[in-house]
Amino acid sequence: MKKLLLALPALFVASFAFCQEKIDQNAIEKIKNEGLNNSQVENIAFELVDKAGPRLSNSEGYVRATEYAVKQLTDWGLENAHTEAWGEFGRGWEMEKSYVAMTKPYYMPFIAIPKAWTESTAGEISGKVILIDAKTEEDLEKYKGKLKGAIIAVKPTGDASPTFEADAIRFTEEQLDQMAEPPSESGGSSYTPEQIQAFRDARAFAIRVGEFLKEEGAALIIKGVNGRHGTLFTSSPRGYLKDTPEGIPELETAPENVNLIARLSENGVEVEVEAEIKTRYLTDDLQGYNVIAEIPGSDPSLKSELVMLGGHLDSWHGANGATDNAAGCIVMMEAVRILKAAGLKPRRTVRIALWGGEEQGLHGSRNYVTNHFGDRTTMELLPEHEKLSGYFNIDNGTGRIRGIYLQGNEAMKPIVDEWFKPVDDLIENRTITLRNTGGTDHLAFDGVGLPGFQFIQDPIEYRSRTHHTNMDTYERLMIDDLKQMAVIVATFVYQTAQRDEKLPRKELPSRN
């Protein structure tokens, strides 16, 4: 039974750590040596990326990855490695066939990926394509009654013209300096309220178009998505919920392919396609799972306390999720391997967590935090809330660490400044920012007032080529960057485990 602690945020005052951090230089050297000279990141990458394959939550690939991780962590000597259910996620889904090509006015194979959790077509279907060009409800009216059994094309909205920016980039000194500044008044958003409203309206209308096509009984949607040059970005559908109503089979397709359909159609050229989607739902076990394993603490007075590190193990389905986020799991697994292989004995217990369901809303980490530490909506806290010193996360792709986001936790600044010094030879223009970064699992910890941090990483090809794309493959990994990350994370985790005090906390958030 769980004992509930009621949070009293107004009374909580962050305690600043003015004392000099004790750095165990010998331990740091052992970590560096193990991580840089005996690295296993390529082996872990092969297992998670190539061998497990796409790791959509609750898919067979996700299960393969959890099985590998549990066995591998156990083999390295971690204890209590296991999958831990966090609650109901929903259906698994497997892609068994994906094919689409234009057949008239000439043959052209398309680059496409079935939308995650989409239905199958009725075998291979073929026929004329109807291009939907609708921006308003009135625009939709003109298609009413005409789409029964039809193959629909929906134009991409993005730009696929030549790019004069490199696909892969590293942060410049100037960009990092800017990042180190306090956030601007706008909270750092580069969008105006009007733009945000326009995005919301566009999304709402896109949902409405989907409903309309379903009402009208269309047979297949071929949706042009963002991307260029054969790279395409998949969407984030909600079809995993067990009570999801049946929809229309949908292929997310390279913008060049659907632009071609559109230009031909708009100029009076009839377009035909042939397509087949075959998918399969997995409904035997609707629970969601994280992978958990530990290096038990060595100090009797501190071993009940925790340092956590993690990243999400699930991916989208269009490729192997190499940078999003096998990379983070490779780094975190390698970090705990390094600690074990280097023969270090952390005083506090080190716990690694590889999260599921992140891509659908940080489900694995949010629920884990609710189950173990506290409920962010009620701010009812559990006893373990007092025991967690800090959580470190990696989920910004394959790029090396350039610094850390402190999520407004000012007391952490002098601490991480000391921690970075022994690894500064591995980091160019190392940067500490108080700014928040969002979108991933450290937020689950931050949301209940626990120190949860994500590192600043070089973007490499994350925004241009890999994040939720069909091209997030093994080739996209920068092996040397993964090694650097694993070493730095291992030192941070070790130092969190060793210091006399737990990490300083921000004021507890008020109930949400």
Added chain:
Amino acid sequence: MKKLLLALPALFVASFAFCQEKIDQNAIEKIKNEGLNNSQVENIAFELVDKAGPRLSNSEGYVRATEYAVKQLTDWGLENAHTEAWGEFGRGWEMEKSYVAMTKPYYMPFIAIPKAWTESTAGEISGKVILIDAKTEEDLEKYKGKLKGAIIAVKPTGDASPTFEADAIRFTEEQLDQMAEPPSESGGSSYTPEQIQAFRDARAFAIRVGEFLKEEGAALIIKGVNGRHGTLFTSSPRGYLKDTPEGIPELETAPENVNLIARLSENGVEVEVEAEIKTRYLTDDLQGYNVIAEIPGSDPSLKSELVMLGGHLDSWHGANGATDNAAGCIVMMEAVRILKAAGLKPRRTVRIALWGGEEQGLHGSRNYVTNHFGDRTTMELLPEHEKLSGYFNIDNGTGRIRGIYLQGNEAMKPIVDEWFKPVDDLIENRTITLRNTGGTDHLAFDGVGLPGFQFIQDPIEYRSRTHHTNMDTYERLMIDDLKQMAVIVATFVYQTAQRDEKLPRKELPSRN
């Protein structure tokens, strides 16, 4: 009957044009106005790129493009627009189905294009993949007798790791300055003789591997080719010749896909695929064709003389050949349209040529030159050789003109310098180089001592994304660059047509 003139190269001396070029500023302004304000390049691009589709020599798409071009040029008021056979090319070829996916250890659709002129598979085939890892004849021995009916994977040799260079580039001032310098002793080749020999050896062994696989009776080759992020570069097979022996069906596949097969296989994971190629040969007409049309000269004393402009109309089959070389044809068609629409009356006859068979060895232009001007192997010249003032070619993609290659014709330098001045407002760092550029149809003219020139163009995505790829689509066109090119070409053609003398020639080449 053709009258043959024997060339006397040793006696021929280039006559330098020291006289100031007369520039008809009024005509230039008309050209600029028509080309920049009433441009038709988007319409021509739609017709050649999207509507005709891939234009592999003697394919249905090539025929559609020739039919469009003849009709369009006629509609614009050009005369004698027609397709002209230049001799035997070989078989046409149509792709009717292209599908390949990995099915074990998990499902993954691949990005692939059948090799041009490849055979069909025996319907949809599936099975275990055998990875061929052979660098020598001895390596091949170990596969002997094991490949009957097998699906073969051949690893890519290129690098698909993250790219820190932009896909699209324009020439810098420094690069152009360097281009303006005389070529270095090595003739400008960036390869050592050893590297060139290594390329040749590798190519010869690749052919040997193909022969071996055929001897062994493999069912399908899945060959990883160069490229990244979904872009793949097709090869240049010779299967169009009418007596080509039957080969093994072959898919040219994204390097990421075949790398995945390779890493899995090399680590003991069995890989299965399913695939289908369906192709069709066109053998009714083996002739090769160019498109020819004219604006007849207006000066009775000069109308029998010619100015030619052109580019190749054929493309590879993996995409729509937008930059290679619809772009050149769009520009040349637009250039003659501009001359007509601007109401200009060139003194000499302007003849546009859209070449076939370029991708297989400049066949269309070489044979046209042989048929009309002279034979480069014997240097036996025809009477029309005396009549051609010059030929201008576009085949360096979609990028705007930054200057011209003079192919060693020094006497042209002061002339083009004068010609560029009235369009210098459209060109940044305009550059004239005496250097040669190769690889395309102006060489056919240069080869018989006729002034044939190709422009310096910004590379944009030519080497990274478009040249012979599956991503050479309409999106890759820079419409404003095409407009600039058409205007400049129109002024060059017009000025060649108007000047009192024909363009100066280099010394005639000796017999090859």
